[in-house]
Amino acid sequence: MFPLDYFIFLQIILFLFITPGTPRIVIISYSMNYGVQKCVWTALGDVSANIIQATLVIFVIGSFLSDNPIILNAFKWLGIIYLCYLAYDIYNSRPKDISTANIKEKSSISFFKDGFLVAGTSPKAWMFFPFIFPQFIDFNNNYVVQFLILIITYITLDFLSLIGYAVLANKLIVWIKANPKTINTISASVLIIIAIIIAFLQQY
Numbered sequence: 001m002f003p004l005d006y007f008i009f010l011q012i013i014l015f016l017f018i019t020p021g022t023p024r025i026v027i028i029s030y031s032m033n034y035g036v037q038k039c040v041w042t043a044l045g046d047v048s049a050n051i052i053q054a055t056l057v058i059f060v061i062g063s064f065l066s067d068n069p070i071i072l073n074a075f076k077w078l079g080i081i082y083l084c085y086l087a088y089d090i091y092n093s094r095p096k097d098i099s100t101a102n103i104k105e106k107s108s109i110s111f112f113k114d115g116f117l118v119a120g121t122s123p124k125a126w127m128f129f130p131f132i133f134p135q136f137i138d139f140n141n142n143y144v145v146q147f148l149i150l151i152i153t154y155i156t157l158d159f160l161s162l163i164g165y166a167v168l169a170n171k172l173i174v175w176i177k178a179n180p181k182t183i184n185t186i187s188a189s190v191l192i193i194i195a196i197i198i199a200f201l202q203q204y
């Protein structure tokens with residue numbers, strides 16, 4: 001069973017991934033200080049935390065949601081509110097300064113741990129999976145397959161975007177500092193449009 005509104009899901013995560021949030025700031029800093037190869041471990045730590053978060057959310061509350069469409073509808077509106085909040089937060093955010101001071105040697109495990117903890121302790125990540133993921137899964141059908149499609153899509157694009165930031169770190173940081181509002185305005189506007197689409201098209 002293919003997930004509901006899969007292409008809307010793709011739009012949401014793509015615009016989340018191109019926004020220079022905390023994981024991308026960490027990746028840019030590590031790329032500039034340690035090189036792209038080390039960033040692979042940080043990216044692996046990040047997506048590993050996301051797999052755990054998504055698995056807990058879907059398989060702990062999945063059967064409950066299938067029997068309670070009212071609760072699922074409540075999650076839908078919480079997700080819409082969260083998208084609007086995220087759009088507001090993105091629009092008002094500013095790129096952080098990246099420091100190259102105090103560089104020291106780090107092991108691959110240390111890079112993995114940093115990525116894991118940044119993603120695993122992110123309030124936005126813990127809000128994204130329960131509020132957004134269930135909107136694209138039909139819990140009355142084989143939701144395990146739907147979950148696998150969504151999470152594989154999510155971690156693949158997340159990993160590639162993190163490595164993309166690492167590879168283009170020097171160019172990206174110059175562009176972001178020179179155009180701090182352009183990418184934020186575009187991303188925020190698209191998130192608002194997607195929130196409106198979900199409000200009108202997804203019914204339970």
